Amino acid sequence: MSMADRDGLIWLDGEMVPWRDAKTHVLTHTLHYGLGCFEGVRAYSTPEGAAIFRLQDHTDRLFRSAHILNMKMPFSKEQLNEAQRIAVHENGLDEAYIRPMVFLGSEGMGLRADNLKVHVMVAAWSWPSYMSPEAKELGIKVRTSSYTRHHVNITMCKAKANGNYINSMLALNEAIASGCEEALLLDNEGYVAEGSGENIFIMRDGVLHTPELTSCLEGITRQTILDFAEELKIPVKERRITRDEIYIADEAFFTGTAAEVLPIRELDGRTIGAGKRGPVTEKLQTMYFDAVKGKLPERSSWLTTVG
Secondary structure: OOOOOOOOEEEEOOEEEEHHHOOOOOOOHHHHHOOEEEOOEEEEEEOOEEEEEOHHHHHHHHHHHHHHOOOOOOOOHHHHHHHHHHHHHHOOOOOEEEEEEEEEOOOOOOOOOOOOOEEEEEEEEOOOOOOOOOHHHHOEEEEEEEEEOOOOOOOOOOOOEHHHHHHHHHHHHHHHHOOOOEEEEEOOOOOEEEEOOOEEEEEEOOEEEEEOOOOOOOOHHHHHHHHHHHHOOOOEEEEOOOHHHHHOOOEEEEEEOOOEEEEEEEEOOEEOOOOOOOHHHHHHHHHHHHHHOOOOHHHHHHEEEOO
């Protein structure tokens, strides 16, 4: 089904409009130059009804991205939180993927990007799991990409910017063409950065390791896992990691709003650990799904009910 040809409503610049009428002109500046920012947010079915996971954290990051890109937000955080809640509710969704995006209008063209109106949209729709249910247990095959992750002074890596994801798409398509399900990108010095849209963790000798936040995005699911690791008293090291360290890790997994907590069973033809989800990954994955589905009362502050 076409993303443009659906029933439902989309929040656009402060109003709910019919899905098929949520349009913009072909000379929209962001369409041509990629300067915009977005979030990927999920709502899950809970005993209290549909609830959005870590809504405020996602909205905060969206505003940080817009600030980094020097885009003046025309709405408040409270208005964007409400827009996301309404988008899920008005489309009658029990579970949803939510896409807020900030983009520049068609008032002008050119690299100066001056005198342009900042627009904001929020759409919500049903989107199945990023990977098959089996992948959550058996893990996925990954290859190291020939594409390098952005250098910190080439683009703004702390912004979840539209144009940054050209890099991700090239890497992912290369991985899929080689028979793998995901890509691993290295930074410009050859150290592990992240997946095409995920942060990465490895377990080795009882310690959880993850790359430091240089050229990789400050993931909200990443922070969730760090919070769980602290709760479980698992030692954590944020540091530079080499590709071959992943080959010899006891466990490895990706994290992200779309990927959730996704085991890695193989990298570059090397089996990782037992070649399937490891015990620590399973524990953290279970805690994550319990949290998003409202089964952890102590984490209820992470959930914003829709109804």
